[in-house]
Amino acid sequence: MMFNWIERWTTTEHERVREDLSAFLDGQLSAADRGRVERHLQECADCRAELASLRQTVSLLRAVPAVKLPRSFLLPVGEARQPARVQRRSWGYGYLQAATTVAAVLLVLVVSGDALLRFQASLPAYGLLRAGRSSPEALSAPATQEVQPVSAPRVGFQASPLVETPATAQQSTGDSQALMTGPGSEPTFEPPTAAVAGGAAVAQPASVPPAPQNAQTPAPQAQPSAESVHSPVPPAPPAIATSAETSVAPLDKTVQPRAALAITVVVTITRMPEVQPTQAAAQSVPTHTPAQGASEPQPSSAAELPTAVPTALPPADTPVPTGTPVPSIAAPLPSQEPARVAAVASPQPEDDQSHKAGGRSLSETAGWLAVVEPWRPYLPWAERGLALLLAALLGAMLVVRRRRRP
């Protein structure tokens, strides 16, 4: 029994050592285990042989020659860069897309803003007209001019309301003054302003004379027209005047340009026919032009405007004793118009239509056309630049896409 026990113990020790020989060979045993193995090796020839054979085996394995690479395993450029490239491209492409979108939005904004500017230009024009009316008196006209240049160039939307507000303010003052100062025209003017709601429309006839002065060319004609205007003016309902004045009051403060804008827009839309949009636009344009200066179209428009105004005026005043320079567009005077129309390139069609149609509907269409037709961008360089930029971006996107696909 004892021997058996001893034998069993020795065998297990022997087996344990055999298992450790591999690690012993590699020097991976702890100090204690190493000592135990070394002691056993001294006693056990089998284990010594085992260790020797294992050592030989390992040396054989280490002598195994390396195999040549069948090929290079470098990631092919396309595949290797795929993750990185995809990211980069998507980044670049994303930027391109974003830039293109921004450019497109900007272009739309500028163009639409320009259109709005032009549209509003008609409104401020009324104001200007009034201002002009007051201008003869002296102070009002210059004031309006100053205000307009500053506001108009900066922001199309806001600028116009600002412009209007002073104008309207002046209108109210101008009306009152007109009553005071204006010879025959002033009394007539008051009702028109009221009708216009903004007062601008009605004011025009009265203001027309001054506006031309500002514009330079039409000024002399305008004065006579003012007298003629008196007759057309009456159509505007005096009842509206009160409301118009109330609305005007806030505008004068220029604190709420948006409200003013909304009002003016509404007024223009509703009252366009009566208001003589063409004139308004014409007058407004010149005022804006000086401020912007750089923009080419403006000067031309300015030139047109003065001429246009007179044409428009005659129709408004059907009676038209003086006939020629009456500012009111509403009632077109056929006789004078054609000649003037010829002078004014763009506005002609409008005037013609309005004449043919006669009445308010005609005048309305004329007004809208006036707004739409003379497309003289206020920011020509911005629009051109943006358009070019947009084209370039789109081209770049196309190029990138093409590169991507192959």
Added chain:
Amino acid sequence: MDEQALVAAARRGDAQAFNTLILNYQSLVYNVAYRILHDEDAAADAVQDAFISAFRALQTFRGGSFKAWVLRIVVNACYDQLRLTKRRPTSSLDEMLIDPDHSDIVADGAETPEEYAIRQDLGRAIQAGLDTLPPDQRAVVVLSDVQELSYEEIAVATGVSLGTVKSRLSRGRARLRDYLRDTRELIPARYRLTNEAEL
């Protein structure tokens, strides 16, 4: 550029840096795969797949030995290959003798054609012995004795504990020793195992 910088660059998507790493390790990795799989095409596929998946999985590399980390991917790919193809663990003598792969061993500039041929024979014989080992033992033996990695690296490369590495290596070596002893005549005389009696 040291390895860590290359790994960091590769992690940022720099394929060039990763290719530099591949240049450093492709020979080792391919030899491991070849010794485990004993098939040139299968080994090449496993290596290529391993490098691609390594590049993609580089974010999961948490430092340590990049070599062991890559080897683990390759070893796993080899296990998958063996499982899929269910290759026979042993190749017949004829196969072994005809096996063209062994003409592709790296030539040592200093050795004579005879020596080269002898080493070729040795490689062939050892490969046949490795083929008899179960894959887990084969992988450990190849990593330890052919490529001479440390136990720690082997543990990482095979995903097992140090103790498991030791026991697998012990059994694998003993089994291979037995095979080589049984096939002494296939081994170049210079490399033949001595008889126990001679000890």
